[in-house]
Amino acid sequence: MDTLDAPQGRFVLTRYPVRRNEQLRAWDAADDYLLRFLADQQRPGWAAGSTVIVNDGWGALAVALAADTPVSLSDSFVSHRATRENLMANSVVATDVTCVASRGRLSTPITTLVVKVPRSLALLEDQLCHVAPHVTADTIVVAGAMTKNIHTSTVELFELILGPTRTSLAEKKARLIICTPNPDRIAAVSPWPCSFTLEGGQPVISHAGVFSAERLDLGTRFLLDKLRIGVGPQQVVDLGCGNGILGLLSASQNPESEVTFVDESYLAVASAEATFRANLGPDRAARFMVGNGLFDAADGDSLAFDTVDRVLCNPPFHIDNALGDATAWQMFSESRQALRIGGELWVVGNRHLAYHAKLKRIFGHCEVVAGNAKFVVLRAVRSETRRAQAPADLHDDDDVHDG
Ligand SMILES: C[S@@+](CC[C@H](N)C(=O)[O-])C[C@H]1O[C@@H](n2cnc3c(N)ncnc32)[C@H](O)[C@@H]1O
Known part of the structure; x- marks a missing residue:
């Protein structure tokens, strides 16, 4: 069990299924970086709205952002199970977070879109196409990953599907992708399946x-x-x-x-x-x-x-x-x-x-x-x-x- 100290609070987090002698943490430096970035957005006048988290590994983001009653969209059943367990471990009401499978229904519009960049570029493309119709010019769009998992092609996907995109400085080998949605963009269609x-x-x-x-x-x-x-x-x-x-x-x-x-x-x-x-x-x-x-x-x-x-x-x-x-x-x-x-x-x-x-x-x-x-x-x-x-x-x- 690890403790994540974030601006939103102190959370105990565990991977799922729980294994004896687990060597790996249930969150990484990109989760930490994303949470600090999001806390900075919550200045006076900022209104919580519809937050959508994509690919939360073990629920660190959902647990920390539970006050926003987010939707957690993921292709992983194990990630959703981990999210549920970690919500319980941190005494968060499970219904505060709605777990939705890939391609599940989303409400319109999204106020804050938080993406953990997955290993598969194809999955990222499909997910961005799925959420894009719910993203407005005012949506805060931020993605995070360890630097080794962010490539030019990753940034290009955000550019292509949502709008102008920049990357942050690296911190603890993690980096953020920050995107300003283009209201005039042409709707991208996923090439999948x-x-x-x-x-x-x-x-x-x-x-x-x-x-x-x-x-x-x-x-x-x-x-x-x-x-x-x-x-x-x-x-x-x-x-x-x-x-x-x-x-x-x-x-x-x-x-x-x-x-x-x-x-x-x-x-x-x-x-x-x-x-x-x-x-x-x-x-x-x-x-x-x-x-x-x-x-x-x-x-x-x-x-x-x-x-x-x-x-x-x-x-x-x-x-x-x-x-x-x-x-x-x-x-x-x-x-x-x-x-x-x-x-x-x-x-x-x-x-x-x-x-x-x-x-x-x-x-x-x-x-x-x-x-x-x-x-x-x-x-x-x-x-x-x-x-x-x-x-x-x-x-x-x-x-x-x-x-
Ligand atoms: C190497 S692939 C094999 C896929 C397919 N059987 C084939 O041979 O083309 C391993 C598969 O195991 C799935 N997998 C990973 N962890 C799992 C788990 N805990 N329970 C069930 N399936 C899991 C992955 O999503 C992936 O589809």
């Missing part, structure tokens, strides 16, 4: 910011080449589905299977659904779940323990610009909980990530199905009834294995 076609002719639809949005990822391709598709009625999960290619091809090859697509990105799940429907039509059964792993989804939606025949997973390994494997640990141990005895987890990963060792510790064994210079495809079978430890508690230094 986009689509491409797989070698087998299947269309794939991707919303902005989704993993490998414009081509089949090499790791995903390697897993597809090596995957042995099950036969007969099967419950399959595409965990961390992105645009849903793994689940789609699995469902196409086994008409009796039912696939659940899960991702923490709202736009990923929307992409997976669009891709699935474009290929298999409106009537083929499937579930589309926005959630943090398998057991922490919106509206209490969740998978049942011991029911799944097969989980397909190409785990994320870049968390917030820091290399981290906590999500992979979580995905593997939750998969084991969701699988029935005899059910299989199929994983593809970069060779150097050593997923093999993790799977061995969680499942007690792991088969290396295939490997090349860059990737390995791994398969682990759930062999007995004892549950793995709670996912949030799994770490490299824990002794987790089947007996």
